Amino acid sequence: MLHAQKFNTAFREADTAPSTLTEGTYLQLRSDIIEGRLQPGEKLRVEHLKDRYNAGAGTLREALSLLLSDALVVSEGQRGFHVAPMSLTDLEDITRTRVLVEGEALRQSILAGDDEWEARLVAAFHKLTRTEEKLGDREQARVREWEMRNREFHEALIDGCDSRWLRYLIGLLYRQSERYRHLAISQHSIARDVHAEHTAIYDAALARDVEKALAAIETHIQLTFEAIRSIMPELDQASGSTEDR
Numbered sequence: 001m002l003h004a005q006k007f008n009t010a011f012r013e014a015d016t017a018p019s020t021l022t023e024g025t026y027l028q029l030r031s032d033i034i035e036g037r038l039q040p041g042e043k044l045r046v047e048h049l050k051d052r053y054n055a056g057a058g059t060l061r062e063a064l065s066l067l068l069s070d071a072l073v074v075s076e077g078q079r080g081f082h083v084a085p086m087s088l089t090d091l092e093d094i095t096r097t098r099v100l101v102e103g104e105a106l107r108q109s110i111l112a113g114d115d116e117w118e119a120r121l122v123a124a125f126h127k128l129t130r131t132e133e134k135l136g137d138r139e140q141a142r143v144r145e146w147e148m149r150n151r152e153f154h155e156a157l158i159d160g161c162d163s164r165w166l167r168y169l170i171g172l173l174y175r176q177s178e179r180y181r182h183l184a185i186s187q188h189s190i191a192r193d194v195h196a197e198h199t200a201i202y203d204a205a206l207a208r209d210v211e212k213a214l215a216a217i218e219t220h221i222q223l224t225f226e227a228i229r230s231i232m233p234e235l236d237q238a239s240g241s242t243e244d245r
Helices: 002-008 021-034 046-053 057-069 088-112 115-133 140-157 164-185 194-206 210-231
Strands: 073-075 081-083
Touching: 021 046, 021 057, 021 164, 046 057, 057 073, 057 081, 088 164, 088 194, 088 210, 115 140, 115 194, 140 194, 164 210, 194 210
Parallel strands: none
Antiparallel strands: 073 081
8 A cells, every 4th residue: 555655646645544553653754754853874773763653673674674765764784774864965966856757747747637637736726825825923833734735736736647657756856855855944944935936836837838837846946955055055964874873
């Protein structure tokens, strides 16, 4: 079930609850890595994780193996599992690749999308706009709502694309970039007119203007990289290591 979800939903979380303890543990670990509760380079000792995730050693090893395929965890020989390190070089590579795969998925979606695709996109953008209008107070609950609506909007944009491999790659790269964004906003305030960026993508997609939509999505993705690079130059050196802590 979890394998299929990785191919079906690129941005948003799966609609169904975890069906096994391994799936639930995997999702908890993934969230803790993406949102920075588990730090880059941190050693993931199974004996220390048992109580935190209320899971047995076998379940944790299976969950960590799934995270290896997401490139959120690394394993080196007999040294065990570690949270994957982070660096600006890595983020730049992620950014370039996201532009390629998300642009292609958006192109296919615009060309193939029907009236139902348009309706889903309009609904998703409306919900996102309502949330962004209320986001000024930065309450944590509002931020969580924005995260959900943002994912739904980006999912709706590519909903007309039927390539399961593009969806898988987009999801993989998006969650990698989320790590950097969470790290940045936990320490700094990023000044951007994200709503204007979303509006530009939405207007072009709805007008079926492929060239303009691809330019807008590229700008949107690239601005995230530029913002993080400007406020976190320390990421020029890899953050975290695989040394035992």
